[in-house]
Amino acid sequence: MSHSEKAAVFNKNEAKVNWHDKALWYVREKRDNAAHGVKGWEYLRELASGIKANVLSNLDDYLIEFEANALANGIKVHWASSAEEHNQIVSKILEDKKAKKVVKSKSMLTEECHLNPYLENKGIEVVDTDLGEYIVQIAKESPSHIVLPAIHKTKEEVDELFQEHLGTTPSNGNPEYLTNEARKHLRKKFLQADAAITGVNFAIAETGGIVVCTNEGNADMGSHSAPVHIACMGIEKIIPKEEHLGIFLRLLARSATGQPITTYSSHFNKPTEGREMHIVIVDNGRTEQLSREDFRASLHCIRCGACMNTCPIYRRSGGHSYDATIPGPIGSILSPGKDLTKHSSLPFASTLCGSCSNVCPVKINIHEQLYSWRQIITKDVKQPLVKKTILKIAGVVLSNRTLYNIGGKSARFMLKYAPRFMVYSKLNAWGKARELPEVKNQNFDDWYKEKRKNNG
Amino acid sequence: MGREAILKSIKQNKPALLPLHEINLEAFSEEVNLLDTFKSNVELVGGTIQELKKNENLTTEINKRYPKAKKIVGNSQTSDIGTIPISKETEPHQLENIDLAIIKGEFGVAENGAIWISEQDFPIRVLPFITNDLVIVLEKENLCLHLHDAYKKIAGRERSFGLFISGPSKTADIEQCLVIGAQGAMSLTVVLI
Numbered sequence: 001m002s003h004s005e006k007a008a009v010f011n012k013n014e015a016k017v018n019w020h021d022k023a024l025w026y027v028r029e030k031r032d033n034a035a036h037g038v039k040g041w042e043y044l045r046e047l048a049s050g051i052k053a054n055v056l057s058n059l060d061d062y063l064i065e066f067e068a069n070a071l072a073n074g075i076k077v078h079w080a081s082s083a084e085e086h087n088q089i090v091s092k093i094l095e096d097k098k099a100k101k102v103v104k105s106k107s108m109l110t111e112e113c114h115l116n117p118y119l120e121n122k123g124i125e126v127v128d129t130d131l132g133e134y135i136v137q138i139a140k141e142s143p144s145h146i147v148l149p150a151i152h153k154t155k156e157e158v159d160e161l162f163q164e165h166l167g168t169t170p171s172n173g174n175p176e177y178l179t180n181e182a183r184k185h186l187r188k189k190f191l192q193a194d195a196a197i198t199g200v201n202f203a204i205a206e207t208g209g210i211v212v213c214t215n216e217g218n219a220d221m222g223s224h225s226a227p228v229h230i231a232c233m234g235i236e237k238i239i240p241k242e243e244h245l246g247i248f249l250r251l252l253a254r255s256a257t258g259q260p261i262t263t264y265s266s267h268f269n270k271p272t273e274g275r276e277m278h279i280v281i282v283d284n285g286r287t288e289q290l291s292r293e294d295f296r297a298s299l300h301c302i303r304c305g306a307c308m309n310t311c312p313i314y315r316r317s318g319g320h321s322y323d324a325t326i327p328g329p330i331g332s333i334l335s336p337g338k339d340l341t342k343h344s345s346l347p348f349a350s351t352l353c354g355s356c357s358n359v360c361p362v363k364i365n366i367h368e369q370l371y372s373w374r375q376i377i378t379k380d381v382k383q384p385l386v387k388k389t390i391l392k393i394a395g396v397v398l399s400n401r402t403l404y405n406i407g408g409k410s411a412r413f414m415l416k417y418a419p420r421f422m423v424y425s426k427l428n429a430w431g432k433a434r435e436l437p438e439v440k441n442q443n444f445d446d447w448y449k450e451k452r453k454n455n456g
Numbered sequence: 457m458g459r460e461a462i463l464k465s466i467k468q469n470k471p472a473l474l475p476l477h478e479i480n481l482e483a484f485s486e487e488v489n490l491l492d493t494f495k496s497n498v499e500l501v502g503g504t505i506q507e508l509k510k511n512e513n514l515t516t517e518i519n520k521r522y523p524k525a526k527k528i529v530g531n532s533q534t535s536d537i538g539t540i541p542i543s544k545e546t547e548p549h550q551l552e553n554i555d556l557a558i559i560k561g562e563f564g565v566a567e568n569g570a571i572w573i574s575e576q577d578f579p580i581r582v583l584p585f586i587t588n589d590l591v592i593v594l595e596k597e598n599l600c601l602h603l604h605d606a607y608k609k610i611a612g613r614e615r616s617f618g619l620f621i622s623g624p625s626k627t628a629d630i631e632q633c634l635v636i637g638a639q640g641a642m643s644l645t646v647v648l649i
Contacts, residue, residue: 191549215626220581250568267617287465
């Protein structure tokens, strides 16, 4: 199914869509408040963008430097070209340790690699410990947002899931009660775990250390309780120096949720004495994206989710309509690089309003890249006949002044005089769930000429 | 396995070297009252501030604030309130039912209410997360304006494990309702001395 078809399914529940839209816009407003309170915010974004551009231009050397420093600190480093290799490496570490129970904190990379089903097939229990991820895990779904994984679920739905999986009593979706029940359950899981898997927010070449950010404390509860900690990172998570964290940590949480910083920003440099720490560095299509000059900057992404919260299409279509690990505007420029045919509708799931680029803390030109993907997709992927025909007609009309004027006049005439059932028919997508604007007699051209004449 | 292939592919695909610019800290300098800004940000992120007056005793004040706490992990640098002795050999599951932990904070960051604590301040890494409630004792002279200054302060540290902690653990994963107390500590009190 294309994005628009899946979006239509999400839009069947109008109340839910309206809630989703407003909830995410509220997060966007919190981001604005937080950003406006920081002196030099725009300069921070410029610095961050410049650092990421430098990283990509020197990525091999930074990775080598990172590896050497991590090894010197007693951390084991692994490299995986593909998702499959990544899963094999993680599985092998667990096998060597005879680990059967694993707790995992949020990592979009392990989602991308489909690590959970891979490990479960080998008889390993994997528990997602971020509350939102835990909710989607027991619902047998995938996250619909990279920062707010269960934003598509109502509290009543969570209540029912918890009754079924945790044996909670019905509470009409009381968030305090449900969160506390999850806390009790997950605490047991942390303490029983044989290994903990986390993501990586930033990996510092200069020190060989990694930083993991959470609000819940789940990454730390897992990694400090279990005997083995495995941290999985894409190659683009590297930053050159520790002082650069000052820039990225100031941007990350403010852009994500409007908080000044996440509750926990944990700096791992050495394993706990007597315990093991592994880092798995993953390519899985990233070096290919690096080769594409127009789309390279998509690798700057620090996964804050600001582009999703601000996007009028994302807010009204929901993350699952993108059918990709990373949804929203950033996902729509990353996914076509992985599978152009499967994700060919995503770059069209945008109004090209540019709001995503305006809020991006690392200044990725997201809307321009969406436009560039469209150029490639219309050439390389077969387009529906209706769309092709309409665009051909539009091309002719827009390049011919007389035809354009006739087109405008007849549209205004129809909107004014045609009966409602015709204007708001299935043929007119613009009339779905909204009232069309009142039509004036003139077009802009006529109005402007008249004004000029009257004003002499 | 993938190492050589990845590095080779990067070499082939990366753009020409782009410069790494210095950070101009002037752009972020502000005349603000560090203590006031820090205090209001700790409260913004859900923490509680308690300023210890000259005649007040730390242990008494902590006992007043957490009267039900029985299993307490103290910190010899700050008070003798501890009832559970711990060491590097303590296993995480032995701390499962800790009511309260007191940790010395190294310094605070005014712009976001975060406090730097490191493994040197608590012998077992899981302590600040697994404890039900957390108290951080901080000298009010030890504040800096923003994270750029903070990273200067920790640049020379012995790097093993450390973190910026800002408020108690929290989540808004159920319909965006903020709930304090997710998987980490349920409350954070910052005692300023």
